[in-house]
Amino acid sequence: MSLNARLLPLAATLVIFLVAYAVCYAQYPAMLSTRVIGNLLTDNAFLGIVAVGMTFVIISGGIDLSVGSVIAFAGVFIAVMLRDTSLHPLTVFSLLLLLTTLFGASMGAVIHYLEMPAFIVTLAGMFLARGMAYVLSIDAVPITHEFYDYMQRLYWLMPGKGRLTLIGGLMLLVVVAGSLLAHRTRFGMNVYAIGGGAQTASLMGVPLARTTMAIYALSGLLAGLAGIVFSIYTSAGYSLATVGVELDAIAAVVIGGTLLTGGSGFVAGTLIGVLIMGLIQTYIIFDGSLSSWWTKILIGMLLFAFIVLQKGLVWTTAKRRIAGG
Amino acid sequence: MPQSDNQPLLRARGLRKVFPGTIALDGVDFWLEAGEVHALLGENGAGKSTLIKCLTGAYRRDGGDILLNGDMIDPKGTIDAQAYGIGTVYQEVNLLPNLTVAENLCLGHQPTRFGMISTRAMNRRAREVLSQFGLDIDVARSLASYSVAVQQVIAIARAVTLSGKVLILDEPTASLDSHEVDLVFGVVRSLRERGLGIIFISHFLDQIFEITDRVTVLRNGRLVGTEATRDIDRVRLVNLMLGRELEQEVRSHGKTHAAAGEPRLTFTGFGRKGSIEPFDLSIRPGEVVGIAGLLGSGRTETAEVLFGVAAHDSGEARRGDGTALRLTSPREAIAAGFGFCPEDRKTDGVIADLTVRENIALALQARIGWMRRIPAREQRAMANDYIRKLDIRTPDAEKPVGLLSGGNQQKVMLARWLVTNPSFLILDEPTRGIDVGAHAEIIRLIEDLCAQGMSLLVISSELDELVAYSHRVIVVRDRHHVAELAGGDITTDNMVRAIAAPEREAIN
Numbered sequence: 001m002s003l004n005a006r007l008l009p010l011a012a013t014l015v016i017f018l019v020a021y022a023v024c025y026a027q028y029p030a031m032l033s034t035r036v037i038g039n040l041l042t043d044n045a046f047l048g049i050v051a052v053g054m055t056f057v058i059i060s061g062g063i064d065l066s067v068g069s070v071i072a073f074a075g076v077f078i079a080v081m082l083r084d085t086s087l088h089p090l091t092v093f094s095l096l097l098l099l100t101t102l103f104g105a106s107m108g109a110v111i112h113y114l115e116m117p118a119f120i121v122t123l124a125g126m127f128l129a130r131g132m133a134y135v136l137s138i139d140a141v142p143i144t145h146e147f148y149d150y151m152q153r154l155y156w157l158m159p160g161k162g163r164l165t166l167i168g169g170l171m172l173l174v175v176v177a178g179s180l181l182a183h184r185t186r187f188g189m190n191v192y193a194i195g196g197g198a199q200t201a202s203l204m205g206v207p208l209a210r211t212t213m214a215i216y217a218l219s220g221l222l223a224g225l226a227g228i229v230f231s232i233y234t235s236a237g238y239s240l241a242t243v244g245v246e247l248d249a250i251a252a253v254v255i256g257g258t259l260l261t262g263g264s265g266f267v268a269g270t271l272i273g274v275l276i277m278g279l280i281q282t283y284i285i286f287d288g289s290l291s292s293w294w295t296k297i298l299i300g301m302l303l304f305a306f307i308v309l310q311k312g313l314v315w316t317t318a319k320r321r322i323a324g325g
Numbered sequence: 326m327p328q329s330d331n332q333p334l335l336r337a338r339g340l341r342k343v344f345p346g347t348i349a350l351d352g353v354d355f356w357l358e359a360g361e362v363h364a365l366l367g368e369n370g371a372g373k374s375t376l377i378k379c380l381t382g383a384y385r386r387d388g389g390d391i392l393l394n395g396d397m398i399d400p401k402g403t404i405d406a407q408a409y410g411i412g413t414v415y416q417e418v419n420l421l422p423n424l425t426v427a428e429n430l431c432l433g434h435q436p437t438r439f440g441m442i443s444t445r446a447m448n449r450r451a452r453e454v455l456s457q458f459g460l461d462i463d464v465a466r467s468l469a470s471y472s473v474a475v476q477q478v479i480a481i482a483r484a485v486t487l488s489g490k491v492l493i494l495d496e497p498t499a500s501l502d503s504h505e506v507d508l509v510f511g512v513v514r515s516l517r518e519r520g521l522g523i524i525f526i527s528h529f530l531d532q533i534f535e536i537t538d539r540v541t542v543l544r545n546g547r548l549v550g551t552e553a554t555r556d557i558d559r560v561r562l563v564n565l566m567l568g569r570e571l572e573q574e575v576r577s578h579g580k581t582h583a584a585a586g587e588p589r590l591t592f593t594g595f596g597r598k599g600s601i602e603p604f605d606l607s608i609r610p611g612e613v614v615g616i617a618g619l620l621g622s623g624r625t626e627t628a629e630v631l632f633g634v635a636a637h638d639s640g641e642a643r644r645g646d647g648t649a650l651r652l653t654s655p656r657e658a659i660a661a662g663f664g665f666c667p668e669d670r671k672t673d674g675v676i677a678d679l680t681v682r683e684n685i686a687l688a689l690q691a692r693i694g695w696m697r698r699i700p701a702r703e704q705r706a707m708a709n710d711y712i713r714k715l716d717i718r719t720p721d722a723e724k725p726v727g728l729l730s731g732g733n734q735q736k737v738m739l740a741r742w743l744v745t746n747p748s749f750l751i752l753d754e755p756t757r758g759i760d761v762g763a764h765a766e767i768i769r770l771i772e773d774l775c776a777q778g779m780s781l782l783v784i785s786s787e788l789d790e791l792v793a794y795s796h797r798v799i800v801v802r803d804r805h806h807v808a809e810l811a812g813g814d815i816t817t818d819n820m821v822r823a824i825a826a827p828e829r830e831a832i833n
């Protein structure tokens with residue numbers, strides 16, 4: 001137990017997810033089917049992807065408020081490019097990812113070199129990206145392209161008739177890759193180190209500038225990818241879409257057991273966080289009579305519970321250390 | 326002691342560093358041999374930390390050369406210095422509490438396969454490294470779960486594995502108790518055997534004599550002498566440091582009149598679950614009560630409960646006249662005329678960005694309320710007064726405290742509480758990190774204060790010091806107040822015996 005104090009938030013998230021699922025199952029046995037699970041993954045694919053990026057940012061002790069706007073920008077950018085040029089969607093995707101990655105990297109550069117709080121810089125980024133989306137198009141732009149139809153039809157039939165769609169699968173892939181990146185690479189370790197204390201980390205040889213830029217670049221890249229996924233999901237680009245998604249992502253990360261003060265967390269936890277939020281939504285849809293605002297209320301309560309849990313954990317480890325020292 | 330063959334391992338020639346208002350280093354010529362432990366001594370603000378920061382490139386030097394094995398080098402920073410073989414453990418422990426021990430040891434140098442870190446191999450390597458330092462601990466646990474001493478050894482281990490020629494230790498023992506110091510010294514000795522050159526900074530003269538081969542003394546940024554430790558005695562060493570005679574290193578105390586009369590404050594059954602067991606304490610005007618005990622035994626917790634930092638959950642406090650006191654927050658404690666100078670100035674103490682004057686005025690301002698601002702002129706007079714009284718080394722009162730040397734920050738914090746003129750002052754390790762000269766000053770100050778009728782509670786690991794000024798000493802062990810010594814019973818031996826009691830019972 002003492003060994004795994006760090007794992008405790010993750011375990012708590014998992015338990016909450018299982019309990020929530022059990023409650024849903026008790027009322028609506030239909031919810032325990034690969035079909036529901038498949039939908040859960042598909043519906044939350046874009047949120048899951050962007051939340052993985054957010055996990056890195058938060059572990060490093062930062063925050064990225066721009067991602068919701070970047071997703072909207074991505075959708076509009078793709079839709080307009082496909083409408084006005086004859087470029088293949090894959091070319092447009094590459095262009096877009098390059099753009100959003102550079103956007104993230106430059107926010108990271110501003111944060112590091114001008115020593116500005118991430119909150120302010122990414123808030124500016126949020127307005128900037130949203131504004132760019134408006135400049136491209138104020139109205140929703142539908143996407144019609146045979147390649148899009150093809151991607152939307154792609155799925156893997158799970159046992160039990162559930163469909164793991166392309167975008168659902170992509171999200172799982174991103175989570176796996178993100179997990180490896182966080183826990184098994186030097187870059188990942190450096191992210192944790194910065195979250196533990198940037199000054200100390202730099203004294204220990206962590207390249208602060210490079211790592212900070214890479215963290216926000218990664219978040220930008222994944223926000224771009226989430227934008228692509230969202231455009232496949234909705235077949236449209238709209239500059240007013242995904243308002244507030246950055247806050248959903250932050251909520252998922254925190255419910256997933258990542259410390260909002262940085263230095264500790266798990267990418268896998270974020271996936272569970274996203275699934276918990278999706279599950280609440282699914283339950284409300286199954287129920288039919290509840291207002292969809294209950295999703296927000298429940299998420300708010302969960303979030304609060306987790307912050308209290310984290311505070312308690314920090315407190316008990318501090319205490320144990322005094323007792324041990 | 327090893328002989329110098331031809332080239333010293335590390336050499337600084339004419340090193341110079343200027344800060345606005347201060348010449349921190351003035352033409353320092355310093356050399357370090359392989360296989361020696363070399364003490365760097367000097368008063369607070371003498372330039373010790375600055376010297377090593379220039380040697381490692383953490384500060385840019387304004388002049389002078391650095392030679393390693395006779396070759397000029399120009400390290401640009403900690404990492405660069407490491408590449409040259411110079412490892413440093415700075416004045417405060419600098420590892421990451423949120424990472425595991427192994428991750429801390431291997432950060433930036435993790436063993437990888439196909440770009441992926443192998444946690445197994447990393448933990449194995451960490452265990453191997455630490456076993457050379459006589460440490461057999463679970464390296465997969467987070468660093469924060471180990472004591473400061475173990476963290477200190479881990480920091481040394483990291484510095485040594487990454488560099489391996491020169492090891493610089495800036496006050497590595499400042500927050501360790503004597504067992505822990507032994508642990509660190511064992512490690513230092515074995516490294517000396519391996520042929521490393523070690524620079525050791527400390528204010529504890531006993532430790533200097535115990536472990537070092539040569540001493541270099543700095544005074545006001547100048548090197549005033551380098552000598553073999555065994556050829557020098559305490560008095561001469563102190564004279565070199567201060568540039569004058571110190572009347573007596575620890576003054577024989579003037580506490581002849583055991584404070585008599587009615588208690589000023591009485592605490593009964595005072596305690597807090599999980600931090601300190603309920604205790605009784607009464608304190609008279611003009612009395613100094615010492616608290617002795619090991620680190621983590623409940624000394625600091627006692628102070629925190631009394632001052633309301635951690636509110637008590639049992640017992641009550643009364644004034645001498647019998648009126649009850651509410652003491653559940655520092656605010657209430659301050660209003661009741663209490664003062665508390667905590668142990669860890671980095672986290673609880675001075676505000677680094679504020680100037681010396683502002684820091685000193687802070688507590689007084691809080692006491693009289695924020696609405697009635699203290700006029701700037703008065704603040705300045707006050708600050709200058711204490712800069713003089715405590716001999717705080719700063720060009721003027723307007724320097725941000727963060728830029729003062731470690732020991733001088735400690736003095737600023739003390740001054741802050743003294744200006745509020747409390748009737749009951751709690752001092753937690755008031756002499757830690759303070760040089761011998763100022764040390765004697767502070768002890769004299771304690772005696773003066775109680776002669777003026779102030780009641781003091783002083784926590785200290787230096788038992789001699791407690792003997793010198795305490796009228797009574799309370800010994801704390803395992804979160805209990807286990808013994809109280811008074812008058813002639815206050816001796817170092819008695820205290821050690823009370824602190825160590827459990828082992829004796831086990832033997833009996």
Ligand SMILES: Nc1ncnc2c1ncn2[C@@H]1O[C@H](COP(=O)(O)OP(=O)(O)OP(=O)(O)O)[C@@H](O)[C@H]1O
Pocket residue numbers: 344345347349367368369370371372373374375376718719728729730731732733758
């Ligand atoms: N970054 C800085 N800016 C301005 N002045 C500084 C800075 N760092 C140190 N100084 C000044 O340089 C002088 C030497 O400080 P240094 O920290 O080297 O002292 P020290 O010998 O390590 O003392 P201590 O025993 O208290 O740690 C002091 O007067 C200090 O105020």
Ligand SMILES: [Mg+2]
Pocket residue numbers: 373374375416730731732
């Ligand atoms: Mg120093």
